[in-house]
Amino acid sequence: MNQQTVGILEQYAGELAQAERERTPIAALTERSSTLTVEEAYQIQLLGIQEKTKSGHRIVGKKIGLTSHAMQQLLGVDQPDYGHLLDGMAVENGSTITQDRILQAKVEGEIAFILKKDLQGPNVTLLDVLQATDYVLPAIEIVDSRIAGWKIKLPDTIADNASSGLYVLGGKPVRIEDIDLELAGMVLYRNGQVINTGVGAAALGHPATCVAWLANKLSEFSIALKSGEVILSGALSAAVPAESGDHFSVRIAHLGEVNVSFA
């Protein structure tokens, strides 16, 4: 990669960070650089994360995106993507999110994995993930995009930390051996009404398959998933836009409930 390219990637990372800070979305990067690759997009993401860790933020986990067949079709891709979870993104269960923390937020219900052992790819399998998992929790992921109107192509969302925003974890850890995650039903309620439903299998057939994909993908960068990390394994239904005043609740069979409101 030449100096010029590095310069552009740094510039894009800076623009995304500024868009987040100032809550002003920017045009899609792929509109300006139509040849932007997935590899370059991950470079932009990593540059952005490095800036944040330099300024005192801590990486607490990862999220996996584009895990449903429908989302992959929408973006014309055949694999998921991932982003980083930072300490400032965690929101307590039941709390209210103020508008100054979001830009164009959408809500998804998913299953969070907390690891008790490191997972180092390649060749991590679903069974390895199950054995390395301490417990699972129901989660609400609030995805957000620094790209205007969510008009994203794959490199745009990857560069933008996989459209990460905030996340809320339920409070009751459940041992993974007690449940069949493939068939665990998920219901997303908005203001008390069922808005959509899903099941564990909606994430690449099994949520642990997504975690295995992540461990293997990260091995390309010589990174391991670490014990104690939070991993959001992927949405189990379509993302729902969050309006001011909305209350969202996610219930997942055998895992309990998690809630969040928007001021």
Add this chain to the structure above:
Amino acid sequence: MQIAEKKTIAQYLLDAERERREVVRVTVDYPELNVENAYAVQEELVRMKCEENLSIVGMKMGLTSRAKMEQMGVEEPIYGYLFNNMLLENYGELSFGTCIHPKVEAEIAFILGKDIEGPGITGAQVLAATQYVVPALEIIDSRYENFRFTLPDVIADNASASRVVFGNSLTRPDLIDLELVGMILSINGKAREMAASAAVLGHPAHAIAALANMLGRKGEKLKAGQIILAGAVTEAVRIDIGDIVQAKMDGLGDVGFTVVD
């Protein structure tokens, strides 16, 4: 609507079913057909089937998802009747040639242990009266062209009822959270639709309660031993010859069938 007209429409729909051909929807020729008349036509159709020595084994609910109710502009789901000749054995064969343009939906079926008489029935009373819940696949097969119809059309057409397959595992309703049953509807081993049971009116027991209350308005009740399909949890999927269809449901087991020529 005149009795003669009801009979004519019911016969028209029965002929379409028997001759396995799609027909022009009823409301084209009878634009005055409303929901009340449409149920009167359905009753006539049910009576005619009973005269042919078919027997009612249960009922089915339709339009139980918010999306479908909004699409049809209705506040209430609809119902139809299940007959003995609609039953397929679990993992048996559906002959495609006996259908018009079949689609399959995954549902939860309720087997009643006690009668339920509306009005005023709620989900909790339904659960108390339910002996078992069973995984089910419903094959719907509208008699109308291109599966398109208005609300009165589909009611007159016995809510598109065609066939039903019940799984072999019985589960007591108090042993499972029926709101959160995850399910996967797969065709030829590939997941096609995935959803949780709250997609049915927030809880499938609400659909059975709605049925009891609708029947209560006519002075009828749900009877012990009846099996009732609570309504589609998944979207309906077109099926074709050679398809191996299966639904897996969390805590309830599985159910399936194969489509043959």
